[in-house]
Structures are given as structure tokens and as C-alpha cells.
Amino acid sequence: MREHFQLNSSALLGHSWGAVLALEYALRHPERVSHLILMNPAPVSVSDLSLFRKVYAQQLGADLDRQREIAAGAAYQRGDPEAVTARYRLHFKHALERPADYEKLMTAMHAGFLAQGSEGIIKARAVEDRLYVDTWNVDGYDLLPRLNALKIPTLVISGEHDFIPPEIAARIARAIPGARFEMIRNCGHFAYLERPTEIHRALDEFFRRP
Numbered sequence: 572m573r574e575h576f577q578l579n580s581s582a583l584l585g586h587s588w589g590a591v592l593a594l595e596y597a598l599r600h601p602e603r604v605s606h607l608i609l610m611n612p613a614p615v616s617v618s619d620l621s622l623f624r625k626v627y628a629q630q631l632g633a634d635l636d637r638q639r640e641i642a643a644g645a646a647y648q649r650g651d652p653e654a655v656t657a658r659y660r661l662h663f664k665h666a667l668e669r670p671a672d673y674e675k676l677m678t679a680m681h682a683g684f685l686a687q688g689s690e691g692i693i694k695a696r697a698v699e700d701r702l703y704v705d706t707w708n709v710d711g712y713d714l715l716p717r718l719n720a721l722k723i724p725t726l727v728i729s730g731e732h733d734f735i736p737p738e739i740a741a742r743i744a745r746a747i748p749g750a751r752f753e754m755i756r757n758c759g760h761f762a763y764l765e766r767p768t769e770i771h772r773a774l775d776e777f778f779r780r781p
Contacts, residue, residue: 730758
């Protein structure tokens, strides 16, 4: 996209696991990133991944076993949109602060899965699995020590009630020189959906900084 629009660099925003990809890209090609926004970032180290998994298991309780049952089932394995939606209803059960936002998210995800169809779901899953092989599944995976080399204006956003512990986002912000950390109150994991006004303000202030 950058090459298509003939841009020397561009602002890059990654949400959740997309923040891991954004950081991987920025570390490889810092000259191509003018600004970096990491919204509700996923863990970028195996130690923080362990912390997230521990908190996640505590949040879901018995629903974690139910989620695993769905993922192991034939319908989910063949990419059935209804089974995939059922799994993500459990996965994001504690990810948003307000029930209405949760239902809005699940309605959108369900529509997306239906539009993708089983073939598209299976292809997307294969891409996801490969990305895990290259990142989280690498022994000792840890981007934090490398982030000190980034000289890109960076904004890190977390929700007060994010199901990914906010201290994970704070650690990423501290590792990047000059990064700004923004905590959004009364907000979960989908800050752009749950608190759009606050997000617009934070982005506007970020891009106005000298």
C-alpha cells in the first residue's frame, strides 16, 4: 500500500495482535514509519504472554474448557461460521466493558465470518498460525529489549479494563524512547469501538505534537 500510493513513509496503527505485527515491521523498516500507534497491544514477550494467559484463564474459568471443545470440534475445524462465532463469543466474553459493545462486536464478527465463508476462514487461520510460528512460538521471543532502538513518534493506548493486562501496554511504552502512554478509562480491549471520542482526541493530540 505504501508503494502503491508512492509514500516514503506512513503512519502505522496496529490493534491487539496487530500491534505485534506493527512493531515487527517498524523494527525492520523504521525509515518507512512516520508515526506508530499501538492500540490495546498484545504481549511482545514470552513472559508477558504467560501473564496474559494466566489472567485470561482466570477470567474465563469453565468457559475456557468450553472454548477448547468448540475449537477441537469438526464444525470449527472445517471453518463453519457459526462454530467460529461461538468460539469468539467466549474468547471476547470479558474483553469489553459494556455488554452493548460486546454484542455490537460479535454481530460484526459474525457477519464477517459469513462473508468469508469456510474457505476464507481456513485461509485466515493458516496465516494466523504461521504468524504465531514466527513470533510467539519462538523460544525466548522478546521484542522489548529491541524497542529502545526505535526513534519513531509512538502512542500506546490501553483500556482500563482491557482483558490484556494494561501493564503489558505500559511496558511497551516504557521500552520505546519518548513514547506516550494513554490509558482510556471505562474501556476494554476495543478502544476504537468502546470510546471513539477519547480515541479521536488522543490521536489528534498525538499528531499535533511537534
